[in-house]
Amino acid sequence: MVGGMHQRKAEMARHSDCFIALPGGYGTLEELLEVITWAQLGIHEKPVGLLNVDGYYNYLLTFIDKAVDDGFIRPSQRHIFVSAPNAKELVQKLEEYVPVQDGGVAKLNWTVEIEQPPPPPTPASKQVGFPALKKAEIAL
Known part of the structure; x- marks a missing residue:
């Protein structure tokens, strides 16, 4: 049993x-x-793979390539994951994977996690819905 989604993913x-999607x-x-x-x-330096069955992830791959072309993702970091x-x-590519070492970011370590209680609710956080959006919908 874990305390939340982030902790569950960190344990996995x-x-x-x-990792295979x-x-x-x-x-x-x-x-x-x-x-x-x-x-x-x-x-982490573990391989990440996309099982792109029948081109399921083609649009995501195109989006990532566009982000590289537009300078939002470093070209070397395009190869953080593999797809097949x-x-x-895919297993062959995962076995051959070499971690990206471009020095773009510092190595981080998440070996210690501190659970903090959620902040108390404020009047603004008690509001439900999007009043401005509802008004805009009515105006249409």
């Missing part, structure tokens, strides 16, 4: 040899981008 990361939804994307970011920050259309090819 601690016990894994690599299968086709999925928001949760899969969130976890994939988190382990890619951890690699970028130097928190089938499991056999």
